Amino acid sequence: MDPDAALITRAQAGDTTAFRQIFVRHQATVSRIVFRMIGPSADVEDVVQDVFLNVYRSLASFRGDAKFSTWLYRLATNVTRMHLRRGRSRPRFSDQEVPEGPREGAPADTPDVQLERAQRVEALYRLLDTLSEKKREVLVLHDLEGVPAKEIAEALDIPVLTVRTRLFYARKELYAALANEPSLEGVMQVLLDQLPGRPAQPAEPPSR
Amino acid sequence: MSHRPKTAALIAYAEALLSPEGQRRVEAHLAGCEACRAELAAIEAYDALVEDVRSVEIPTIDFASMELPLAREAEAVSRQMIAQRQRRSARPWIAAGLVAAAAAAALWWSTRETEPQAPPRAEAPVEREAPAPVIAPEPARLTPVVTLAAGEVRRETADGEIPLELGAVLDEGARVGTGAASELHVRLADGTGFRLAASSALALARAREDEIRLELAQGSVGHAVAPLSNGAAFVVLAAGYSVEVTGTRFVVSALDGTVGVDLSEGAVRIRPPRGEPIELEAPARWRSSGGAEGGAPRPVSVRGLEAPRVAPTPVRLADARMIRWSVDGIEIETSGDVQLGLAPGEHPVRAWDARGRLHTALLPVGGAPVELSAGALQADAPRVRAGHLDEADLRPVLSRGMRQVQRCYELALRQGTGAVTGRARLRIEIGLTGGVQRAQVLGIPESSLTECITSYASRWTFPPPGGPLTVEQPLTLAPTQ
Structure with missing residues (x-):
């Protein structure tokens, strides 16, 4: 039984408090999906609100064929995709500040470690922008958000095999892009040096 | 010779999924394959980046700022949903009971995009079976909603009475009632609603954009009515009388066969079962028994008359x-x-x-x-409320008292100690029960004269003022010739 079923029925009967409860109950999930999809950006809040406006407007069409959470994933990815489409031509800026202190429960990283990580995250999102929408969605949901392939298949209404294929090619494109990303040059060199089967002479740094 | 790295094998290697023999073979290959080493480094770099991304906490999101726009949207969508559903349920061939409730619900959702007067969609078999009548446009139904429920409030259904809850939506035809010391507030439309008093019963005979008709079986119902658009009518029926209104605040009661109308604002027209209509203008209190009612009508206030912008x-x-x-x-x-x-x-x-x-x-x-x-x-601590006495209550006590004051002054003059002339004031503090708690003579120095006056005044008794009360009586001190 879908835990949201009763809530949805009430909302579909026009109960405005049920709408609000849907928002309260799923705001964290939707925010996470949106944030993972678009990365550090000032637009996260706008997109989250947009997702819920769309949830409200489309609620009448939710028939309970799939779980509400799956339907919500689909809607959130669709809205985020539209947002990314609009913003694709815009350069990516980040206004995310490096946190000053350690997060609660997180190991205390020094600011420079945090800054480096923030830069790597930004670099990854720049690379994600080069992927097609379909590949990006699958990769973000699976690798970044940890959604199982089966659920992604349900949410995006595609076969599981297609999810796996898209995932494989998305990663492959990213690997190639990573090797050519200037900001990750240092990271890549460290990794190369650590690899087994390293030739006797250290490899020449790739010329660019 | 160009060599394309086998990504799948490298991922398997990176994730240590290969047999020991396989792992060794890939390692041996890596030593001589620069492209494969680069690919493997990228795989590991990607895995590290994914970890980085996953470790980034979602920024704090200001959900509160989304509440208002979302609440507005919810209101709009909800109104649409209710209107759609009511338009659908108004169709006789849907009400024919051909389908189970679940099927009917699915049917409604599947056809919600269609216009009310659109022909039934071909793929809906239930609708195809039914005749397709020509339906005259019906004025839209209102959405009466319970905005306050106090004590025992209920709704009659085929299976008996069910308690009414806050936010419940009443359909046209609904019968509602209240127990002793209970009340029910219902919003019918923006600015329009009713408050059903204790021990009352009422039927919502019609709740449409063109007309609201309430039938009061017993008890008392107060209304606040915003001016309705397009000459729409608001009618309350009670014991054969009909009370019509277009924008006002009024109470209709039906007690022991007597119909009463208390009008605190606006105007109403009362149509008796026989005879000419009676026009009333506020403020007015009218009774079908002909007996006049004194006092001003109490204004009606109904909870939640305006549809809220934020769901309460x-x-x-x-x-x-x-x-x-x-x-x-x-x-x-x-x-x-x-x-x-x-x-x-x-x-x-x-x-x-x-x-x-x-x-x-x-x-x-x-x-x-x-x-x-x-x-x-x-x-709360008992509140101190100021008392009050009318002039008519004060005068007899003070008049009697003034004779005592007079005697005090005459005594003082005789003793030669009170040869004081001029104006003074006698301040008397009256207690809750009317007794004098304190008396003071102000404006002249203390003397045997002031002592005499205050000792008399302290024994005066006024009617109970209901709270502490201080009065001042002017005294003119002059020896009579």
Whole structure:
């Protein structure tokens, strides 16, 4: 039984408090999906609100064929995709500040470690922008958000095999892009040096 | 020779999924394959980046700022949903009961995009079986909603009576009732609604954009009616009388066969079963028995008349000791629970018990439903209320008293100690029961004269003023010739 079923029925009967409860109950999930999809950006809040406006407007069409959470994933990815489409031509800026202190429960990283990580995250999102929408969605949901392939298949209404294929090619494109990303040059060199089967002479740094 | 790295094999290697022999073979290959080493480094770099991304905490999101736009959207969507559903259910061939409830619901959702007068969609078999009548456009139904439920409020159904809850939507034809010391507030449209008093029964005979018709079987119902658009009518029927109105505040009562109309604002027309209509203009109190009622009509206030922009939070006030409540300027008389919607924020709640003692509490309301239960209310210290006595109550006591004052002055003159002339004031503080608690003579120095006057005045008794009261009586001191 879908835990949201009763809530949805009430909302579909026009109960405005049920709408609000849907928002309260799923705001964290939707925010996470949106944030993972678009990365550090000032637009996260706008997109989250947009997702819920769309949830409200489309609620009448939710028939309970799939779980509400799956339907919500689909809607959130669709809205985020539209947002990314609009913003694709815009350069990516980040206004995310490096946190000053350690997060609660997180190991205390020094600011420079945090800054480096923030830069790597930004670099990854720049690379994600080069992927097609379909590949990006699958990769973000699976690798970044940890959604199982089966659920992604349900949410995006595609076969599981297609999810796996898209995932494989998305990663492959990213690997190639990573090797050519200037900001990750240092990271890549460290990794190369650590690899087994390293030739006797250290490899020449790739010329660019 | 160009060599394309086998990504799948490298991922398997990176994830240590290969046999020891396989792992060794890939390692041996890596030593001589620069492209494969680069690919493997990228795989590992990607895995590290994914870890980085996953470790980034989602920034704090200001959900509160989304509440208002979302609430507005919810209101709009909800209105659409209800209107759609009501238009659908108004079709006789859907009401024919051909389909099970679940199928009917699915049918409604599947056809919700169609216009009310559009022909039935071909793929809906249930609709195809039914004849396709030509339906004249019906005025849209209103959505009567319970905005306050206090004490025992109920709705009649085929299976008996069910309690009415805050936020319940009443259909056309609904019959509602209240028990003793209970009341029910219903919003019919923006600015228009009714308040059903205790021990009353009412049928919502029609609730459409063109006409609202309520049938009062017994008891009393108060209305606040915003001017209705397009000459729409608002009619209350009681014991054969019909009370029509276009924008006003009024109470219709039907008690022991006598119909009463108390009009505090606007105008109404009363149509008796026989005879000419009676036009009333506020303020007016009219009774079908012909007997006149004194006093001004009490203004009607109905809770939640305006559709809220933000969905109000359900609040329950539950304290069996209390018989009267006051929240947000609305007074509710009930010994039962009160259910109403309040906007988020802090709301002062006042309640009175059967002995008339005031209790107060500050009720914080957030997004989740709130209950104010027994024990949350603090009894107030008895309030000091100023007393009052009319001139007619004061005069006899003071007149008698002035003769005593006169005697004091004459005595003082005889003793030669009170040869004082001029104006003075006698201040008397009267207590709750009318006794004098303190008397002072002001304006002249203390002497045996002032002592004489205050000792007399202290024994005066006034009618009870209902609270502390201070009066001043001017004294003119002059020896008579």
